[in-house]
Amino acid sequence: MGVRTIPFSRVTCDGNELKYVREVIESGWLTTAGKCGEFERRFADAVQGRYACAVNSATAALHLACEAVGIGPGDKVFVPTMTFTASAEVIRYLGADPILLDVEFGTALITPAILTEALRRHPDAKALVLVHFGGQAADMDGILALTRAHGLRLIEDAAHAFPTRYQGRPIGSFGDATCFSFYANKTITTGEGGMLVTNDEAIFKRAKVMRLHGINRDIWDRFTAKKANWEYDVVAPGFKYNMPDVNAAIGLAQLERADEFRRERQRCAEFYYRNLTGVECLDLPVYRGAAEDHSWHLFWVVLNEKCPLDRNTFIGRLNEAGIGTSVHYKPLHRMTYYRERYGLRPEDYPAAERHWRGVVTLPVYPTLPDEDLAHVCQTVIGILSPQHRG
Numbered sequence: 406m407g408v409r410t411i412p413f414s415r416v417t418c419d420g421n422e423l424k425y426v427r428e429v430i431e432s433g434w435l436t437t438a439g440k441c442g443e444f445e446r447r448f449a450d451a452v453q454g455r456y457a458c459a460v461n462s463a464t465a466a467l468h469l470a471c472e473a474v475g476i477g478p479g480d481k482v483f484v485p486t487m488t489f490t491a492s493a494e495v496i497r498y499l500g501a502d503p504i505l506l507d508v509e510f511g512t513a514l515i516t517p518a519i520l521t522e523a524l525r526r527h528p529d530a531k532a533l534v535l536v537h538f539g540g541q542a543a544d545m546d547g548i549l550a551l552t553r554a555h556g557l558r559l560i561e562d563a564a565h566a567f568p569t570r571y572q573g574r575p576i577g578s579f580g581d582a583t584c585f586s587f588y589a590n591k592t593i594t595t596g597e598g599g600m601l602v603t604n605d606e607a608i609f610k611r612a613k614v615m616r617l618h619g620i621n622r623d624i625w626d627r628f629t630a631k632k633a634n635w636e637y638d639v640v641a642p643g644f645k646y647n648m649p650d651v652n653a654a655i656g657l658a659q660l661e662r663a664d665e666f667r668r669e670r671q672r673c674a675e676f677y678y679r680n681l682t683g684v685e686c687l688d689l690p691v692y693r694g695a696a697e698d699h700s701w702h703l704f705w706v707v708l709n710e711k712c713p714l715d716r717n718t719f720i721g722r723l724n725e726a727g728i729g730t731s732v733h734y735k736p737l738h739r740m741t742y743y744r745e746r747y748g749l750r751p752e753d754y755p756a757a758e759r760h761w762r763g764v765v766t767l768p769v770y771p772t773l774p775d776e777d778l779a780h781v782c783q784t785v786i787g788i789l790s791p792q793h794r795g
């Protein structure tokens with residue numbers, strides 16, 4: 406019918422990805438080896454962290470981080486309700502209990518005020534999994550003051566937040582450990598993959614051992630050391646979370662373009678702000694730092710109480726017009742597992758509820774042209790204007 410289709414997300418993979426993957430294939434060693442180590446070093450440099458441990462997902466990185474800081478059965482760990490289930494499920498892997506927190510409306514972030522109230526109710530909490538929602542850094546000065554004062558371990562879920570900065574300093578060296586995602590629709594990708602970054606040598610060493618079966622030395626060292634040495638020891642029942650070199654090769658090529666990708670996503674966000682600001686039925690995301698510090702992973706609108714359409718009808722209309730969208734997120738307190746296990750009630754999460762009722766995430770990716778952005782904005786405004794409501 407000649408309807409233009411605009412997907413929600415699209416990877417940009419036309420740099421050195423093939424070249425580096427070819428090098429890996431030609432080397433004959435496809436799993437974790439030199440390319441992985443190189444990706445770790447370069448990524449650590451990019452986020453100004455001391456140590457980086459590449460894994461096969463951000464979920465794995467979060468699990469390793471929680472394990473390495475000592476979270477165990479019965480511990481309480483704060484997590485925002487407005488996140489992907491991975492942020493909370495890893496706490497359950499370890500037998501600990503997620504305490505779901507409401508977020509600030511507008512940013513969908515945990516604020517120092519929210520954390521203060523949570524600490525008043527749960528002074529015995531052990532850790533916070535902090536999500537830099539959409540790619541905007543949380544208020545790190547305020548959050549760190551509280552985590553330090555209360556002895557809370559801080560694990561950052563930075564799945565949206567590369568490259569993100571807080572007041573000019575990259576996310577990656579603030580908390581005990583920071584976890585990044587390279588899933589296909591994230592800001593850079595390895596297909597599937599993740600990275601744990603930390604400045605704490607003990608956390609790094611533990612994560613490296615647990616990443617590969619609890620084996621106390623690197624398989625790669627074992628096969629490449631000058632002296633033949635088959636021997637290794639197992640010091641814990643670890644996991645199988647290593648990142649293959651094929652994936653690391655893609656990551657190295659993506660990393661070279663991370664700043665360019667970020668600038669292009671900022672262009673998308675700025676286009677939306679220019680064209681959608683002032684539309685009565687819409688609440689737009691709030692950001693407070695410099696636009697250059699934001700990764701702009703997600704751009705969402707929230708249909709507010711002035712909007713005569715509900716969110717799902719609105720999504721249906723956009724879909725008919727060929728525009729892909731997503732929803733970030735149905736909050737965890739509404740998910741059967743968390744709701745039933747912890748007896749959670751929506752009225753305890755007013756800001757997350759307000760966000761969730763109206764939220765629609767619009768397309769943002771480096772190759773999204775201004776003409777398509779204009780089409781999205783015109784379609785959104787058309788659907789919301791009275792004569793078109795039908």
Ligand SMILES: *Cc1c(COP(=O)(O)O)cnc(C)c1O
Binds near residue numbers: 461465488599
């Ligand atoms: C994507 C995502 C994850 C999980 O990342 P994987 O690499 O797919 O494991 C975790 N947290 C948030 C907030 C995410 O968006």
